[in-house]
Amino acid sequence: MDVVAAGPWLMATASEFVELSAELPDWDYDSVLRLRRPMRVDGLRARRSTGLGPDSTLVLSVLWSSSSSGLRGRVWQQVLPADDEMEVEIAFDLPGDELGGQLDLETVVTLGYRGIEVESAAAPTRPGSVLWRDVRSALLQGDNVLFPLAVADFQQLVYPTGASWHLELGQNLDAQALGSILLLANKRREAVVNALTSAGDPSDADRRVLSVVRSDVIRSLIERAIVDDVFDMEEDYPAGSIGALLVAVVRNTFPDRTLEMLRRERSHEPIRFATRLQSATDLLATA
Template sequence: MLLDDVPVELPESLSDWDYQMDLPVRQQVRVDVDLVRQATGLPPSAKLTLAMVWTATGSGLKAAGSRVLLPEAGTVTVQLDALLSGNQLGGLLVLETALVLAEYCDSGALASPRRAGSVLWADQRSTRLQGDAALFPMAVVDFSRTQYPEDAGWHMEIGGDLETATMGALLLLVNERKKVVVEALRNAAKPRAVDRVVLSTVHADVARTLVDHALREPDFSLNADYGDESLGATLQALVARLFPEQSVSHLRRRQQQSPIAFATELQHAVRILEED
């Protein structure tokens, strides 16, 4: 992949990634076309293509990055490039490079592949996208054009059930009129001192909203299996991290009986305004 236009090996995880960060990826593959045809029994007329395909578990999306048609013979070095939009990613990003038969081939050896799309070779690599910024989509909008108070800084929208993919269930709307908030979120990977204060405040409020939503969901449980990268799994991870060794039933009682005290406990749990 490319970081600041510098090629680097795909890391195990990207700790400073967020949904506003697009990812440029590049794969170089050296292909001995003659050896491929010899090994597969395919004739020179068979069309061969090298393609890159990406999959993101957080969004459930899968798409082709780029593809290159190979020559009939010889050895070539193929470069595959793609710019992956951050708002389509999340969770585990899997990049697969595959050599495929581009068109139906009715000639060649008896055991040769025939069908278009037959995979002759494949390589797969992955990285986990796990930034310190919000791990869900964000949109900057003018609140005066929405149903929300025009002087509010942000609003967290939550939709779908606990099995819904996190990316499809959560959306943080940021008021474009609040420049300090917009700038802080844009600088989340490398925040200034003022950005850290704003990010801490947004983080605390988003955590409060998500925890409140989880505890008000009658079917929410720390023991349920909602599926990877789902809203339920995201809420489980958040509640377990903020309130370790505390049951959901206990937290629900605290929230219902002493909501103000519970809000203060949540401030403590998220370490609001704590300096690094």
């Protein structure tokens, strides 16, 4: 379909909008991404080229997803009238505490209602059918950001005082992951605190620490999924929930292995399983 002219993704800075780059090294969890995108859509030709009539409904939408948080959703949408051409400006904000890792922005034109004035038997029939699609990705802090971070003195908490970090994770699989996950760094481990707080512009030493922390955080999430008898990879967990996050992490880390295979290997060959995790998380591969 050649009736959509998509402009560049633009991101707000302190003084202007600039084109969204492939990496955002200055991003952090306190940031809010203000995004814009100019579009020009010929709604009439869009319908004719797909065999639809003027009484059909087409919808322009933007979907987002974050690799580190596992969160996703629809952030913007607009019905496209059956006009020759129309200018559209996509505009929305994404809160930083829902993001992390790779941010994917998917712009789609989908069928809302087929209508009765169909011009071709080959016209799409199913609501939600994708007629046009475009995906743009950006790495937030070079994929070094893990989860919302807090620095604390472990001697004042219940965690072992010699630990460098601890991942807090809620128990309710249906609860929203946002607000249920927190990476605590022990203030007495300066190398760890410095690496985590400098993730936007890490030194070589920081990268080594971040690689270890990232691998261990993924291990913690995988372990949680494996030992939780209630957790089920086939369950339809609410979008943005802890359950949905665990499903995403397991699938992204081990795309060729089932949860039962992982559970069995961890139970019978724990050392081999630990080695597999090192490989799957690229431990120190780019440090």
